[in-house]
Amino acid sequence: MxxxxxxxxxxxxxxxxxxxxPDADGVGEIGNPVCGDMMTFxxxxxxxxxxxxxxxxxxxxxxxxxxxMVSDMAKGKTLEEALAVTPxxxxxxxxxxxxxxxxxxxxGAQALRKAIRDYAVxxxxxxxxxxxxxENEEEEEHACET
Amino acid sequence: MRKVYMDHVAAAPVLPEVRExxxxxxxxxxxxxxxxxxxxxxxxxxxxxxxxxxAGLIGGGEEGVIFTAxxxxxxxxxxxxxxxxxxxxxxxxxxxxxxHFSVMNAARALQKExxxxxxxxxxxxxxxxxxxxxxxxxxxxxxVSVMHANGEVGTIEPIAEIARALPKDGPVFHxxxxxxxxxxxxxxxxxxxxxxxxxxxxxxxxxxxxxxWLKPGVRMLPLMEGGIxxxxxxPGTEDVPAIAGMGKAAELAVRDIKSRxxxxxKLRERLIRGVLGKIEHSILTGHPVQRLxxxxxFCLRFIEGExxxxxxxSQGIAAASGSACTSRALKASHVLLAMGISHEISQGSxxxxxxxxxxxxxxxxxxxxxxxxxxxxxxxxxxxxxxxxEQKG
Numbered sequence: 217m218x219x220x221x222x223x224x225x226x227x228x229x230x231x232x233x234x235x236x237x238p239d240a241d242g243v244g245e246i247g248n249p250v251c252g253d254m255m256t257f258x259x260x261x262x263x264x265x266x267x268x269x270x271x272x273x274x275x276x277x278x279x280x281x282x283x284x285m286v287s288d289m290a291k292g293k294t295l296e297e298a299l300a301v302t303p304x305x306x307x308x309x310x311x312x313x314x315x316x317x318x319x320x321x322x323x324g325a326q327a328l329r330k331a332i333r334d335y336a337v338x339x340x341x342x343x344x345x346x347x348x349x350x351e352n353e354e355e356e357e358h359a360c361e362t
Numbered sequence: 363m364r365k366v367y368m369d370h371v372a373a374a375p376v377l378p379e380v381r382e383x384x385x386x387x388x389x390x391x392x393x394x395x396x397x398x399x400x401x402x403x404x405x406x407x408x409x410x411x412x413x414x415x416x417a418g419l420i421g422g423g424e425e426g427v428i429f430t431a432x433x434x435x436x437x438x439x440x441x442x443x444x445x446x447x448x449x450x451x452x453x454x455x456x457x458x459x460x461x462h463f464s465v466m467n468a469a470r471a472l473q474k475e476x477x478x479x480x481x482x483x484x485x486x487x488x489x490x491x492x493x494x495x496x497x498x499x500x501x502x503x504x505x506v507s508v509m510h511a512n513g514e515v516g517t518i519e520p521i522a523e524i525a526r527a528l529p530k531d532g533p534v535f536h537x538x539x540x541x542x543x544x545x546x547x548x549x550x551x552x553x554x555x556x557x558x559x560x561x562x563x564x565x566x567x568x569x570x571x572x573x574x575w576l577k578p579g580v581r582m583l584p585l586m587e588g589g590i591x592x593x594x595x596x597p598g599t600e601d602v603p604a605i606a607g608m609g610k611a612a613e614l615a616v617r618d619i620k621s622r623x624x625x626x627x628k629l630r631e632r633l634i635r636g637v638l639g640k641i642e643h644s645i646l647t648g649h650p651v652q653r654l655x656x657x658x659x660f661c662l663r664f665i666e667g668e669x670x671x672x673x674x675x676s677q678g679i680a681a682a683s684g685s686a687c688t689s690r691a692l693k694a695s696h697v698l699l700a701m702g703i704s705h706e707i708s709q710g711s712x713x714x715x716x717x718x719x720x721x722x723x724x725x726x727x728x729x730x731x732x733x734x735x736x737x738x739x740x741x742x743x744x745x746x747x748x749x750x751x752e753q754k755g
Binding site: 228229231234236245249250251252253254255256272273274275276277279280316317320321 | 664665666668669672676685686687688692694705706709741742743744745746747
C-alpha cells in the first residue's frame with residue numbers, strides 16, 4: 217500500500233507553479249529546516265485578486281505536494297477567498313495526508329496567509345479574516361521546532 | 363525502465379542456496395529439536411550445523427551461540443541480560459552515541475531499574491576513540507557496548523583497541539555486529555569481546571534470524587522465562603527453518619567474504635567518486651576508508667531525503683535516508699547529529715547499500731539519475747536560492 221495518495225503523488229511528481237516572483241507584492245515564509253520543511257510563498261495581487269502565486273519548498277514529498285495544491289487553490293481567488301484555504305481543506309483536496317505528516321508538511325496555507333499579511337501590511341489595508349487567524353498561525357509554526 | 367535496488371540494509375533477497383537449505387524444515391523435516399524420537403533428530407542436526415557455521419563465521423566456540431529471532435533481540439538480551447546479571451556489582455553502562463535503537467533504547471529502559479548510561483561521543487567520521495571509552499568507565503560500570511559497524515554510515519569501529527583500553531577484569535564488553543557480520547571478517551577472540559550480536563538477514567539469510575554469542579562463563583539473565591531451549595538462555599521452540607537458513611548463509615559468507623567485499627568496494631568507490639565529483643555541495647558521511655564495503659552514504663545539501671527517495675523510486679532506484687521526514691518519528695538521525703552534522707544538512711541524507719546482484723551498470727545508472735533528481739529538488743528549494751543569492755551578493 218503506497219504511503220501517499222495518488223493526488224499527492226501527482227502533485228509531487230509534477231508540482232504546479234514552482235518558482236519565485238522577483239517583484240512579488242507579498243512574501244510569506246514558514247517552517248524551518250530543523251523540523252524538515254520550509255516553504256516560501258510569493259504572491260502578485262491585482263484588483264484584490266491573487267493574479268499569481270509561486271513558491272519554493274524544502275521538504276518531503278508531502279510538503280511539495282501541499283505547496284503545489286495551495287498554489288492551485290489560491291490562484292485567481294480574491295484575498296478573502298484565499299484566506300479561507302485551511303490545512304484541513306488542503307489535505308482533503310490531496311485525498312488525505314499520512315497522520316504523522318499532517319502538521320509538519322501541511323504549512324502551505326499558513327505560508328500563503330503570511331504572504332497575504334505581508335501584502336496587507338505593506339499596503340496598509342485591512343483584510344477581513346486576517347488578524348484573528350494570526351495567533352493560531354504562529355503557534356502552528358512553533359509546534360514544529362525541536 | 364531499469365531497476366536498481368540499493369537498499370540491502372532494509373531488506374535483501376535470501377540467496378538461492380539459503381532458500382534451498384530452508385525448504386526441508388518447512389516440509390518433511392518438521393520435527394522439534396527437543397524431541398527424543400527420530401522426528402527430532404533431523405531438526406536437532408540442523409540446529410547444530412547452523413551453530414557450527416555461526417561459530418565459524420565469528421571465530422568463537424559454538425557453545426557460546428544463542429539463536430534469537432533478530433539482531434534486535436540479540437542486542438536486547440545482551441544489554442538487559444548482561445546488565446541485570448551484574449546489578450549487584452554496579453548499575454552503570456557505557457555505550458557509544460551512535461548505537462542502534464535496540465542498544466540505545468534497551469539501555470534507556472534499564473534506567474527504570476536504576477541503571478545509568480554514559481554515551482561516548484564520536485568524531486566527525488563516526489569513530490569512537492578507545493580512550494574516551496576507557497575514561498567513561500567508573501567503579502560501578504558493569505557493561506560496555508560499542509557497535510562493530512554503524513548501520514547508517516558504515517563506519518567500522520576499533521573494537522580490539524577499545525577492548526585493550528578497558529580495565530582487566532572490568533566490565534563485560536559487548537559489540538553489536540549486526541551490520542558487519544557476514545560482510546567483513548570477524549573474530550571474537552581478536553576483538554576481545556565477551557558478547558557479540560548478529561542478524562542473519564544482513565548477510566542474505568532470512569529475516570527473523572539472529573544470534574548472540576557469549577564467551578563461555580559470562581553470566582546473563584534471560585529476557586523470557588520458558589523451557590530449556592538454548593540452555594534456558596533463550597527459551598521458545600526453535601525456528602528451525604530460519605536458523606538453518608542463517609547457518610547456510612554463514613557458511614556461504616565464510617566462503618565468499620573476500621570476493622564479495624572486493625566487488626563491493628569497487629562499486630562503492632565508483633559510486634562515491636561519481637557522486638562527490640558530479641554533485642556540488644555533497645559530502646560523504648562516515649569514514650572514507652574504515653567503512654563497510656557495501657555502504658555509500660552521503661548528505662546532499664539544500665534538499666530533503668524523502669523527496670529524493672521518491673524521485674529516485676520513480677526512476678527505478680531504491681535507496682534509504684536518515685532524514686527526519688523519512689523516519690516515522692520525524693526525528694533527524696541521532697547518528698548524523700552525533701557526528702556533528704547539522705539538522706539542516708542531515709535532512710539531505712542518502713544511503714546506498716549494495717548487494718550481490720549489483721554491478722557497474724547499476725552504479726552508472728545511479729550516477730546518471732541522481733544528479734538530475736538533486737538538481738530538480740534544488741531548483742525548488744528556498745534554501746538553495748538563498749545560498750545562490752548570498753554567493754552573488
